[in-house]
Amino acid sequence: xxxxxxxxxxxxxxxxxxxxxxxxxxxxxxxxxxxxxxxxxxxxxxxxxxxxxxxxxxxxxxxxxxxxxxxxxxxxxxxxxxxxxxxxxxxxxxxxxxxxxxxxxxxxxxxxxxxxxxxxxxxxxxxxxxxxxxxxxxxxxxxxxxxxxxxxxxxxxxxxxxxxxxxxxxxxxxxxxxxxxxxxxxxxxxxxxxxxxxxxxxxxxxxxxxxxxxxxxxxxxxxxxxxxxxxxxxxxxxxxxxxxxxxxxxxxxxxxxxxxxxxxxxxxxxxxxxxxxxxxxxxxxxxxxxxxxxxxxxxxxxxxxxxxxxxxxxxxxxxxxxxxxxxxxxxxxxxxxxxxxxxxxxxxxxxxxxxxxxxxxxxxxxxxxxxxxxxxxxxxxxxxxxxxxxxxxxxxxxxxxxxxxxxxxxxxxxxxxxxxxxxxxxxxxxx
Numbered sequence: 001x002x003x004x005x006x007x008x009x010x011x012x013x014x015x016x017x018x019x020x021x022x023x024x025x026x027x028x029x030x031x032x033x034x035x036x037x038x039x040x041x042x043x044x045x046x047x048x049x050x051x052x053x054x055x056x057x058x059x060x061x062x063x064x065x066x067x068x069x070x071x072x073x074x075x076x077x078x079x080x081x082x083x084x085x086x087x088x089x090x091x092x093x094x095x096x097x098x099x100x101x102x103x104x105x106x107x108x109x110x111x112x113x114x115x116x117x118x119x120x121x122x123x124x125x126x127x128x129x130x131x132x133x134x135x136x137x138x139x140x141x142x143x144x145x146x147x148x149x150x151x152x153x154x155x156x157x158x159x160x161x162x163x164x165x166x167x168x169x170x171x172x173x174x175x176x177x178x179x180x181x182x183x184x185x186x187x188x189x190x191x192x193x194x195x196x197x198x199x200x201x202x203x204x205x206x207x208x209x210x211x212x213x214x215x216x217x218x219x220x221x222x223x224x225x226x227x228x229x230x231x232x233x234x235x236x237x238x239x240x241x242x243x244x245x246x247x248x249x250x251x252x253x254x255x256x257x258x259x260x261x262x263x264x265x266x267x268x269x270x271x272x273x274x275x276x277x278x279x280x281x282x283x284x285x286x287x288x289x290x291x292x293x294x295x296x297x298x299x300x301x302x303x304x305x306x307x308x309x310x311x312x313x314x315x316x317x318x319x320x321x322x323x324x325x326x327x328x329x330x331x332x333x334x335x336x337x338x339x340x341x342x343x344x345x346x347x348x349x350x351x352x353x354x355x356x357x358x359x360x361x362x363x364x365x366x367x368x369x370x371x372x373x374x375x376x377x378x379x380x381x382x383x384x385x386x387x388x389x390x391x392x393x394x395x396x397x398x399x400x401x402x403x404x405x406x407x408x409x410x411x412x413x414x415x416x417x418x419x420x421x422x423x424x425x426x427x428x429x430x431x
Contacts (some may be wrong), residue, residue, distance in 0.1 A: 028240055
């Protein structure tokens with residue numbers, strides 16, 4: 001195809017971005033996602049074109065730092081720089097201590113979570129609920145910046161557009177955070193009330209970009225190279241953050257980079273290359289989680305990748321019954337080897353998949369057409385009145401945040417099966 005005439009902001013996406021002493025190699029970021037962006041997944045995305053990947057949120061509660069979940073999230077062994085850790089909580093002193101704790105374990109950037117809409121997090125006034133309490137949010141920013149500044153570690157902020165459609169305060173909070181020393185602001189184009197439903201809107205992100213001097217990152221519904229271009233054109237953002245679209249398709253980062261650099265579409269990856277990436281990811285995954293947890297938690301990654309392939313759904317259901325690393329790896333290897341005989345290149349219809357429908361990631365509605373840069377307003381939610389009433393009730397009690405630890409999805413128990421029985425997994429089918 002002929003190259004498109006790209007805006008200046010699009011052609012700079014492959015340029016480095018500096019945050020104080022830290023240089024990010026490009027401007028395509030992996031969004032922090034509980035239960036997804038563990039160290040193996042971050043490393044995979046970085047190998048496939050992402051310049052920066054933020055960890056799952058880590059709790060600010062000291063008593064939980066020794067838990068298995070937090071210890072895994074704070075493990076950066078072998079991870080390529082820059083290493084960024086997101087922390088969550090509501091107490092400024094605890095958040096400052098959490099920042100120092102993670103810096104001691106290798107964090108080079110500390111990200112503040114004011115964007116998570118999960119009830120478990122918001123019910124204790126952490127995550128996106130902090131946007132409803134700007135004075136507390138600002139005290140947290142100031143405390144964490146003060147803790148990180150002597151260590152020369154930049155602090156960043158991830159937020160939503162506001163609490164409800166009628167109360168979007170991202171610009172005001174972003175300005176205050178910048179004044180307090182935040183080095184970068186990421187805005188997800190949904191309100192807290194929306195969760196992950198409806199459509200992202202980009203006017204608020206554009207307004208934040210116009211109001212700040214520090215870099216602004218656009219996030220929300222970026223699921224293709226063309227959509228990435230549309231979001232850059234609409235917001236003027238300095239970088240893009242991709243979340244759910246990278247699940248099962250981590251090479252989306254290099255696809256976006258190629259399109260924004262050249263105006264042409266990158267050919268699909270070779271099926272044998274995808275197989276190699278997946279098998280390496282599985283080995284890294286097992287190394288972090290061990291046999292039992294590793295097999296169970298790897299199922300979602302495999303399922304995202306194969307769901308839309310010929311024979312993929314049948315394979316996924318059979319694969320979910322396997323309970324050892326060896327059988328899981330063999331099944332994936334043989335399925336993709338068979339796929340490669342009929343599809344040397346990754347099938348075009350195995351693009352962005354519907355995200356899983358677990359509690360922290362409800363179904364995503366179809367985004368706007370990639371070339372449409374018109375603003376998309378949020379769809380109807382529970383109503384502003386309900387949103388305010390809920391927060392008013394929460395204000396009546398003292399919040400004790402458990403931070404982000406445990407806010408990710410719970411892994412399902414394996415379905416019952418006969419002892420020792422291993423199912424026959426189907427081969428890939430010709431389209």
